[in-house]
Amino acid sequence: MPKLLPRELREVFVRYMCEGETIRSAAARAGVSKSGAWQWWGECGHMELTLRVGTRGIGPWPADLPEEGRTRRPLSIDDRVGIAAGVKQGASAQEIGEDIGRDKTTVWREVRRNISPDGAYRAAIAHRAAARRRSRPKPMKLSLHPGLCRQIEAWMDDGWSPKLISDVLARDSDTVTVSHETIYQNLYVQTRGSLRADLHRCLSLGRSRRQTRARGRRDPSPYKEAFKISERPAEVDDRAVPGHWEGDLIMGGTASNSAIGTLVERTSRFTILLHLPDGHNSAAVAEAMIREMRKLPEHLRRSITWDRGRELAKYAEIQLALDADLYFCDPHSPWQRGTNENTNRLLRHWFKKGSDLSTHSAEDLAKVAGTLNSRPRPTLNLATPADKLNELLLTAAT
Structure with a gap:
């Protein structure tokens, strides 16, 4: 068969379409790409495609299919009157579909969507509801609840994540709930926002637009190994026994060379912040850690797991003063103290990267730790670390 010119190929494709083929099958038979076929068909007088109902096959239309049932169209009021009559008579979705010339799935979804609590289907009410659902643009859910917006803004100002807000609303609210994705859309899509335009700065990463999870970031640990984390007892891993802590430093800007020490209890997620006004050398960190943990x-200071920083060079003094074992992570493995890493990420809401952390007083650190310890945690079934720690203390006292 001689090679056809583009104009002749187009005529072949159009002929197949006029015979009742679908776009895909006509393009395949003519030997053209699907995107090119769509462009050609759109240029042919912008003819409306007639799509078959209830089947994906190719070939001529069934002779017994009603004319009004051969196009994909919304249900009319007449269709809904027929559905209402069928439902009242107890007919199946397939029988109703055959009567009105629509697919049984369309009928089944329509009835399920608009059935009343008493089991009745009312055509007029269903038709009005469908018109409301089709109206565009739809208002964002948060725009209908300004009070909820103010509550979300207050929570995010305290460092709550959208997922945590969604979980707490689902647990406590009997009327209005909102998904974390709705909150993110209000933050990142300016045309749909009902929250403050600057609220994205309260997120842990502070981004004004979304980014893909293309790369993960790791904090380098170029220091020589002291103790191995593999030597920890098994009770530390399962979090069954309280008193095992993970720690690290939150670093400030390079110019300030400031830092704040963080300690997190693995079972309760209770957080202690170490004030380091005189620097973060080994002596200052050891003094602050001994002072706070004493x-x-x-029974709540059994062990401490730390990263490979030189700030813990005096680990022997810490172990002796606290009577607690101290373990170090493997090289380049900050994930081995994941509880502390996640907590440090939450603390960045108050202690921004690159800022001067020496401006925060001991009272400021105590206030931040109290706020974080009174925040519900999904890992604790929305209990707070403070409540969990009090429970552990009462259990020990009993």
Whole structure:
């Protein structure tokens, strides 16, 4: 067969379409791409495609298919009157579909969507509801509840994530709930926003637009190994026994060379912040850690897991003063103290990267730790770390 010119090929494709083929099958038989076929068909007088109902096959239309049932069209009021009569008579979705010339699935979905609590289907009410659902543009859910918007803004100002807000609303609210995706859309799509335009700065990453999860970031640990995390007892991993902590430093800007120490209890997620006004050398970190952890009872300071920083060079003194074992992560493995890493990420809401952390007083750190410890945590079934720690203390006292 001689090779056809583009004009002749187009005529062949159009002929197949006029015979009742679909776009895909006509393009395949003519040997053209599907995108090119769509462009050609759109240029042929913008003819409306007649799509078959209830089947994806190719070939001529069934002779017994009603004319009004051969196009994909919304249900009319007449269709809904027929559905209402069929439902009242107890007919099946397939029988009703055959009567009105529509697919049984269309009928089944229509009835399920508009059936009343008493089991009746009313055509007029269903038709009005369908018109409301088709109206565009639809208002965002948060735009209908300004009070909820103010509550979400207050929570995010305290560092709550959209997912945590969604979980708390689902647990506590009997009327209005909102998904975390709706909150993100209000933050990132300016035309749909009902929240403050600057609220994205309260997110842990502070981004004004979304980014793909293309790369993960790791904090380098170029220091020589001291103790191995593999030497920890098994009770640390399953979080069954309280008193095992993970720690690290939150670093400030390079110019300030400031830092804040963080300690997180693995079972309760209770957080202690170490004030380091005189720098973060090994002596200052050891002094702050001993001072803060001595406030805890002995059964709540069993072990500490730290990253490979030189700030813990005096680990022997810490172990002796606290009577607690101290373990170090493997090289380049910050994920081995994941509880502390996640907590540090939450703390960045108050302690921004690149900022001067020496401006925060001990009272400021205590206030931030109190706010974080009173926040519901999904990992604790929305209990707070403070409540969990109090429970552990009462259990020990009993």
